[in-house]
Amino acid sequence: xxxxxxxxxxxxxxxxxxxxxxxxxxxxxxxxxxxxxxxxxxxxxxxxxxxxxxxxxxxxxxxxxxxxxxxxxxxxxxxxxxxxxxxxxxxxxxxxxxxxxxxxxxxxxxxxxxxxxxxxxxxxxxxxxxxxxxxxxxxxxxxxxxxxxxxxxxxxxxxxxxxxxxxxxxxxxxxxxxxxxxxxxxxxxxxxxxxxxxxxxxxxxxxxxxxxxxxxxxxxxxxxxxxxxxxxxxxxxxxxx
Amino acid sequence: xxxxxxxxxxxxxxxxxxxxxxxxxxxxxxxxxxxxxxxxxxxxxxxxxxxxxxxxxxxxxxxxxxxxxxxxxxxxxxxxxxxxxxxxxxxxxxxxxxxxxxxxxxxxxxxxxxxxxxxxxxxxxxxxxxxxxxxxxxxxxxxxxxxxxxxxxxxxxxxxxxxxxxxxxxxxxxxxxxxxxxxxxxxxxxxxxxxxxxxxxxxxxxxxxxxxxxxxxxxxxxxxxxxxxxxxxxxxxxxxxxxxxxxxxxxxxxxxxxxxxxxxxxxxxxxxxxxxxxxxxxxxxxxxxxxxxxxxx
Numbered sequence: 164x165x166x167x168x169x170x171x172x173x174x175x176x177x178x179x180x181x182x183x184x185x186x187x188x189x190x191x192x193x194x195x196x197x198x199x200x201x202x203x204x205x206x207x208x209x210x211x212x213x214x215x216x217x218x219x220x221x222x223x224x225x226x227x228x229x230x231x232x233x234x235x236x237x238x239x240x241x242x243x244x245x246x247x248x249x250x251x252x253x254x255x256x257x258x259x260x261x262x263x264x265x266x267x268x269x270x271x272x273x274x275x276x277x278x279x280x281x282x283x284x285x286x287x288x289x290x291x292x293x294x295x296x297x298x299x300x301x302x303x304x305x306x307x308x309x310x311x312x313x314x315x316x317x318x319x320x321x322x323x324x325x326x327x328x329x330x331x332x333x334x335x336x337x338x339x340x341x342x343x344x345x346x347x348x349x350x351x352x353x354x355x356x357x358x359x360x361x362x363x364x365x366x367x368x369x370x371x372x373x374x375x376x377x378x379x380x381x382x383x384x385x386x387x388x389x390x391x392x393x394x395x396x397x398x399x400x401x402x403x404x
Numbered sequence: 405x406x407x408x409x410x411x412x413x414x415x416x417x418x419x420x421x422x423x424x425x426x427x428x429x430x431x432x433x434x435x436x437x438x439x440x441x442x443x444x445x446x447x448x449x450x451x452x453x454x455x456x457x458x459x460x461x462x463x464x465x466x467x468x469x470x471x472x473x474x475x476x477x478x479x480x481x482x483x484x485x486x487x488x489x490x491x492x493x494x495x496x497x498x499x500x501x502x503x504x505x506x507x508x509x510x511x512x513x514x515x516x517x518x519x520x521x522x523x524x525x526x527x528x529x530x531x532x533x534x535x536x537x538x539x540x541x542x543x544x545x546x547x548x549x550x551x552x553x554x555x556x557x558x559x560x561x562x563x564x565x566x567x568x569x570x571x572x573x574x575x576x577x578x579x580x581x582x583x584x585x586x587x588x589x590x591x592x593x594x595x596x597x598x599x600x601x602x603x604x605x606x607x608x609x610x611x612x613x614x615x616x617x618x619x620x621x622x623x624x625x626x627x628x629x630x631x632x633x634x635x636x637x638x639x640x641x642x643x644x645x646x647x648x649x650x651x652x653x654x655x656x657x658x659x660x661x662x663x664x665x666x667x668x669x670x671x672x673x674x675x676x677x678x679x680x681x682x683x684x685x686x687x688x689x690x691x692x693x694x695x696x697x698x699x700x701x
Binding site for chain 2: 167168244247248249250251252253268269270271272273274276277278279280281282285286289298299352355356357372373374376377378
């Protein structure tokens with residue numbers, strides 16, 4: 164039943180099938196943003212939107228403080244609501260677990276953005292200088308074009324702390340399968356039933372719990388709001404850049 | 405101190421609110437106009453509304469469809485939901501039903517002008533079913549988003565149907581009042597429609613409020629957003645003006661003779677207009693606040 168409307172059966176734990184997954188070890192993340200830069204370079208991701216981000220939040224008060232990093236990207240869910248909700252099958256699930264986008268079909272209705280619990284999707288701006296894909300929804304692809312050639316995603320390749328680890332979780336000999344089997348890992352919003360395939364080791368609550376996700380810093384909020392005000396005028400809702 | 409959090413775009417804005425409101429209103433106007441052909445004698449007071457109501461619904465449909473298309477960031481691909489139909493997406497069903505609804509209205513008018521009662525009757529029945537599907541599918545558009553908890557509520561389609569009945573009845577009353585054809589019998593029927601729909605809306609409103617009050621962290625966050633940013637729209641215009649005032653006006657005559665003015669055509673029309681304001685505001689708040697809770701995550 165869980166495969167209804169997904170175009171590809173969930174492959175997690177299915178023998179003989181691949182299920183690409185990522186583990187992010189937050190003990191190793193130093194917040195260098197190299198993964199964000201590598202992703203931007205790989206896809207010429209425009210200013211103001213991101214396929215992957217590293218959220219930075221400070222907790223506590225001096226002298227008992229801590230800086231928390233939380234890399235975020237599409238979770239390539241095994242049960243992705245964005246795929247089920249897309250009215251044109253522009254978003255689809257690859258049999259190896261990638262959740263991908265057919266740009267030529269996307270009508271920009273933004274239903275998939277509403278459906279995604281992780282805010283992993285975004286609208287590409289109307290004007291781009293070098294890449295002719297505009298005004299459609301985009302997202303992380305787990306670098307399917309690299310993975311299909313035997314490489315790892317650009318963010319994994321560039322991660323200097325080896326915080327990001329990528330592999331086939333169905334293969335018991337893969338590093339991700341071993342880590343998920345032996346370490347304490349968690350996923351984001353598991354209660355939503357999306358079966359996300361990005362696993363985190365030792366995340367902080369400010370990174371995983373939505374109720375704690377609002378900016379504490381006035382500067383962070385005003386920066387973000389200023390950005391959208393600049394790009395969208397007063398149209399914060401429903402706008403495209 | 406440096407703290408970095410991306411702020412995400414809320415995908416749906418005012419265009420969707422206006423579309424949901426107007427398509428709900430247009431669908432119920434047609435349902436009333438097609439009533440005599442669909443339901444027979446029980447809807448006879450609206451016999452002289454058949455042509456006018458159908459044209460009003462058609463004009464509204466012609467106005468809102470371009471709005472919906474222009475809201476897409478790729479408007480030239482508006483046929484894709486039909487060409488690549490996805491049965492799991494309510495938006496696909498809506499894209500299919502919308503032109504069919506327009507065709508049913510045209511078929512109904514064709515049946516009237518060509519004096520072909522069979523065509524008129526079948527178009528009326530089909531059109532009424534499609535009209536009912538409009539608020540249902542718009543509600544389902546929200547409801548299927550399991551991750552936006554304010555929307556992922558099975559009462560949302562039912563609420564949209566009841567809000568559409570209120571706003572549709574308001575427009576029928578207004579048009580007939582302006583035309584000088586709001587008879588006592590038609591007024592009684594419209595009063596019943598407003599009474600029924602506002603009563604249903606009231607209980608669904610209470611249910612939603614309780615769900616948020618005692619719900620998950622996200623639902624409580626949505627209630628917090630409503631209370632801080634949309635209190636006037638939600639409680640003032642949505643509940644008081646949109647539900648309670650019409651209820652007092654239309655139920656009043658049943659409670660005390662001093663409230664008998666509630667049977668007057670102009671008062672029933674006023675109750676409907678108040679209900680229509682509430683129907684718009686409740687949709688506006690639900691759509692906007694439903695997105696706010698998750699925006700920073």
